[in-house]
Amino acid sequence: MAKFLTNRDENYAKWYNDLVIKADLAENSAVRGCMVIKPYGYAIWEKIQAELDRMFKATGHVNAYFPIFIPKSFFSKEAAHVKGFAKECAVVTHYRLKNDENGKGIVVDPTAKLEEELIIRPTSETIIWNSYKNWIHSYRDLPILINQWVNVVRWEMRTRLFLRTTEFLWQEGHTAHATREEAIEETERMINVYADFAENFMALPVVKGYKSENERFAGAIDTYAIEAIMQDGKALQAGTSHFLGQNFAKAFDVQFTDKTGKLDYVWATSWGLSTRMIGALIMAHSDNHGLVLPPRLAPIQVVIIPIYKSSEQLLKINETAKKIKSGLETIGISVKYDDKDNNTPGWKFADYELKGVPVRLAIGPRDLEHSTIEVARRDTLKKETIAIASVNDYVIKLLDEIQSNIYLKANEFRKQNTFYIDKWDDFVDTLNNKGGFIMSHWDGTAETEERIKEETKATIRCIPFDAAEEDGKCIYSGKPSKKRVLFAISY
RNA sequence: CGGGGUGUAGCGCAGCCCGGUUAGCGCAUCUGGUUUGGGACCAGAGGGUCGCAGGUUCGAAUCCUGCCACCCCGACCA
Known part of the structure; x- marks a missing residue:
């Protein structure tokens, strides 16, 4: 039992918060409501990005980048959209600072007021459709299948690390199509991509479905979502895909000439998945010892910890451990060898459990003698001693087994609840x-x-x-x- | 924006009610030594504008006033 972690069953919210801080994923920043994503947390995001990006490209999408600032007038073009986001927008009103005339500090220069105020994007439909207007003239220009990896800002009242912060990272896909059918097909395709990703990479079982009118994205005709259950029995929306109809095309006057020479408005979709997914990952799988990461998303899949008394022993262990490490690396497994001598093995065991590393290998003099190594798996905390010669085969199978076990466990939990x-x-x-x-x-x-x-x-x-x-x-x-x-x- | 709570070393806290030597403890850090198969031990060292600004007082972490920040609970949300 991790001594420094709040018990999950006693105070779920505090357990979650503790875990985020103590596993070194993120922390609160000097800016109210905004978090610092620390290297270990960001590494998880990078794994999420890499896999999703691969999936997006495999389904024909390309990446691009649109501005963080949106002219206020753009925002008011689609009525439902404005209504949905107006209450949580950050607005840039000035473009210059100056020294305070009373000598202390720095102030906003009142003469540098923007002619038109800029909204910091809470989502990018409007700025993107303003561009699409110039890009689309004929059915030959369609479809446009663009994604962007960006930060967005939604001015929330109450924030929680990863789950709801004022600024967060996500990807947003924005596509344009010639027909209603094709756009709906795209909307479905992307919710399926999200579900596939959630289940197969995050080991997170999800329910795919339509949102009710109340819960729908502001400006969408239809919103599809994947919903996951957390260990406290609450639901978490893990990804959404929207069929936008011709709403944004009409708002931004984006028309195209179809094959018959007739003018029509373009059909649209948008879809997004955010750093909130990291919150889902934590709340779905982790326990009182700390994080439990599915192997496919773990920045470190295997950690090797040496146990030794003398420095001669350490030298020998180093030699064997490094061989094991490079052996595992050649079959595509990410391995960390922790030979720092400022912590005891017991401390390291607890620490890597807190960080959710799926597999731990421990090697000491006793193992060297018998050419064995101790393998511990994070999901069940069970330990076994195996022959060093079989470590590659054993670990690669074990990682797969952990991946599916975590999924099955979460799936069983959902069934029971x-x-x-x-x-x-x-x-x-x-x-x-x-x-x-x-x-x-x-x-x-x-x-x-x-x-x-x-x-x-x-x-x-x-x-x-x-x-x-x-x-x-x-x-x-x-x-x-x-x-x-x-x-x-x-x- | 309502209700509650907390600000003292990097972190976690005690001290405050009842003002009085040099503000203390645990963890972490540094040095030396012994250790190392589940969060080691001993000895020593460094580290503080007690959230900020006023006030009361011979004297304020402690009492008073104002402000600020953060956390929890509600209304809004991925």
Whole structure:
């Protein structure tokens, strides 16, 4: 048990916060609501980026970069969009500072007021569609499949490391298509990419579905999302893909000539996944010993720790350990050999557990004698001693097994915490006592959703794509319903 | 923006109620030594505008006033 970590079952929120700080992923910065992502946390983000970027390119997308500043007038062109983001925008009003005339410090120069104020992007639809207007004239210019990796700013009231910060990093894809069908297909393709990524790389089982009108992206016709369950039973939206229809094309007057020579507005999608995913990773898998990282996302997959008494012993161990390290590296495994002598092996064991390194190898004089090595896996904390000669095969299999075990465990947790509920009292009771995913019938109205939210804090996380057709009655209003939707209290 | 809490060494805290030598403890750091198979031990050392600004007092970390910051709980959200 990690002594320095708050117990997960006693105070989940504090456990999470402790873990982020103590595993050295991030910390609060001098700027209110903004975090410093530290090297170890950023390394995880880089792994996320590398894999997603590969997947985006494999599905035909390219990267580009659009400005962080958006003229205020752009923002007001799409009515729903403005309404959705107006309350959380940072605005640049001046472009110069000067020395304070009273001699102390520096002040904003009032004569340097911007003619038109600039919004710091909370998302980039408007600035991008303003460019697309110039790029698109004919069906031959379509589709445009662009992604960008950037920071965005949303001025939040309350922030939490990774889960909600004023500034965060994400990728946003913005595509333009000739037909409605093609745009919808793209929207679906990308939610599938996200789900695939979440399940296969983050070992995070997700529910894919449609957002209700209330939860939809401001400016979208339809929003698809992947929702994951955290260990405290709350839901976390892990990625979204939006079918924007022709809303932005109309707002920015982006028309093209189709094959028949007719003018039409362009169809759009956008989709995003943020550093919030790191929060999901932590809350879905980690335990009272610290982080548990799925091998495919772990910056360090294997750590080797020497155990020795004399410096002669260390020399011999070094030799063997370095061979093992380079052997593992040649088969594509990332390995750290920690031979620093300022901490004891026990300290290192605890530290790498805190950091979630999937596999730990320990090698001491006893092992050298027998040509063995101790292997410990982070997910189950089980230890075994194996022959050094078999280490490559063993570790590569073990990493795969850990990856799938973490997924299965999370999947089992979700199963155990998904409830099919038909009575309002049970609905309220389950939310109050257990939390979790609740599958219930809903009459499809925004009013009912609103009332449920007011009374229980639960919202419709999504209407699952795979929801079976079945006759039922709305959990709240009793009106007829044809499918169950996913309710939960969310992050 | 409402309600609650906290600001003392890099980190975690005690001291404050009831003002009084040189502000203390644990962790971390540095030096030396012994250690090393699950967060080692001994000895020594360095490190502080007690959040900021005023005030009361012979004397303020301690009392008073104002301000600031951060954390938790609510309304907004990926």
